Amino acid sequence: MADLARSGLWVMRAIYVAFCLLVILAHLLPLDTLPRGWAPPDYLIAFTFAWALRRPDYVPILAIAGVFLLADLLFQRPPGLLAALVVIGTEYLRIRFAGLRDASFAGEWIAVCVMIAAITLANRLTLSFVASTLPPLAPSVIQMVLTMAFYPVAVLLSQSVLGVRKPDPRQAETLGARA
């Protein structure tokens, strides 16, 4: 039984990484080479937060770091910066909120919004601090807001399609014992 649970855990971790690779691949499709005045939501951040707040054991730190570093490298972003911010942000959310099963979704959403805003701000501040070129302001603000708006959709998709739900109390006990 424990073995089954353990292999299920690794399957879900693999699904997380595979899903992220799929999102990166979709971004790289050469469909839209004209510059746009807006930016789509950062799907990777939304899904990572949704998973980390539901089943922290599905998204280990190393997987998040690897996925976001790869995204940084492939998307021509400053490598490592956003990855580090997302890893720290996810870990903070995980420590603060992952245990609170009975917390309302609204509270969770607000916390995630604050964290997304903090990551965007920290990203820009760090870039300006090291005197690097900043991404244009308007699209980054649009991206931040759209990511916040997309978060409930990410939660819904993860819960209904990928089956990432908060563990019920009985499961939580065994989980707690394992962690």
Place this chain on the structure above:
Amino acid sequence: MAKDRSQTDDYATPLRRLLLAVVALVLFGVFLIWRIDSPRVERFRAQVTDRVVPNMDWAMAPVTATINLVRDYQSYQRLSDQNRELRNELRQMQAWKEAALQLEQENARLLDLNNVRLDPRLTFVTGVVMADSGSPFRQSVLLNVGARDGIVDGWAAMDGIGLVGRISGIGQTTSRVILLTDASSSIPAVVQPSGQGALVSGDNSSAPALDFLESPDLVRPGDRVVTSGDGGVFPAGLLIGQVAADPAGRLRVRLAADYERLEFLRVLRHLGTEKIEDPGSVVVPEALDLSDVERPDG
């Protein structure tokens, strides 16, 4: 509630904190190294792209093709409208074609009269666009030709008509083209009838701005913008586009290349323009004699 607390504590074990600290430090380290020694990390980035993206190509190519197929189908629905438009355009084009033929003959005659030698070494490698930058903040595409095919940083990439961008970042089998619309792209150019020098600098909009014009009064919307070849990076005379004025009155370049759909790009082999470096020395009689002696029949 007590149970929750204990779970929280479990997740915040010292080991976990240590892992977090190490991972965060490593990532920030990568960022700092990138900031300090950018070329090295950019080479690493090109290598990673070179390893990863061709592996995804088997999945990306069919998806891209399917989506383009759907878009084409949507355009079929407007077929009759398009047909009418095309027929109108064709009539205009035939007039232009006549003009072009006459101009071509005239041009050939004039070139002949002037004894002009066009650069015979300007050949090209054609590559297929594999991926775009994936980020709304950077404008670039990835080609499936790289160091293996002899591509060199800085070479110009064109579609059939106009300049598209410049090579920046080369892997073994892939290379990245920074498009003219990218915020970090600026190309020295000449506005054609008036011969004004300017800089075509991208700003993440679909029409790059025309900066550093000497006298903007001499430039009108509709003028042709071509590369000037200053700086020796690009060959001179590649078509970039036409001047247009945006609503704010700022001069921009409407690009000649079809940015809507970049599929095949030509990378121009440019072996550099030769430079004359020494100012020339006085011709002394000895040198004259020596050259006379060395001549076989002299």
